[in-house]
Amino acid sequence: MKENVLDILMYLFEHCLDSETGTMPEQNSLREHLDNAGFQNQDIKKAFNWLDELSNARESAFSNPISKRSLRVYCSQEITKMDVECRGFMIFLEQTGVLDPVARELVIDRAMALETQDIDLPQLKWVILMVLFNQPGHEAAFAWMEDLIFDEFTDQLH
Numbered sequence: 001m002k003e004n005v006l007d008i009l010m011y012l013f014e015h016c017l018d019s020e021t022g023t024m025p026e027q028n029s030l031r032e033h034l035d036n037a038g039f040q041n042q043d044i045k046k047a048f049n050w051l052d053e054l055s056n057a058r059e060s061a062f063s064n065p066i067s068k069r070s071l072r073v074y075c076s077q078e079i080t081k082m083d084v085e086c087r088g089f090m091i092f093l094e095q096t097g098v099l100d101p102v103a104r105e106l107v108i109d110r111a112m113a114l115e116t117q118d119i120d121l122p123q124l125k126w127v128i129l130m131v132l133f134n135q136p137g138h139e140a141a142f143a144w145m146e147d148l149i150f151d152e153f154t155d156q157l158h
Contacts, residue, residue, distance in 0.1 A: 008039055008047035010126050047088050054134055070101045086124045098141045106131045125149050
């Protein structure tokens with residue numbers, strides 16, 4: 001079974017997130033749940049590191065605020081990993097107020113941290129959802145993104 005960090009993170013959101021409280025069980029319980037679900041210990045560790053780095057990045061992002069009128073220029077590595085559809089979707093989310101510049105930078109940081117050569121739009125949407133979930137004050141944006149992802153998922157099932 002070949003999983004990556006994003007698969008584990010998606011599994012956590014789909015199966016372990018308490019939708020009423022918006023919280024996850026404690027880490028040891030999650031590790032046991034993921035192990036029982038068949039995920040490899042090494043991949044579980046990477047997923048928790050990814051989440052820890054998200055938390056650390058979020059804390060440091062607030063110490064250096066970004067102007068609301070900032071213009072994002074992508075470096076070549078970001079362009080290679082996130083195609084024009086992904087970058088266009090992030091611009092759309094910024095223009096509609098779902099992402100602010102800080103959240104955008106967190107999304108880019110966490111997308112680049114994934115151990116994949118490139119990221120497609122559905123994967124990027126999950127990264128955005130995880131970033132918004134971990135952002136205080138972004139509950140409405142998280143709910144909008146969650147509806148978007150799960151509505152698309154149920155449409156694909158029919």
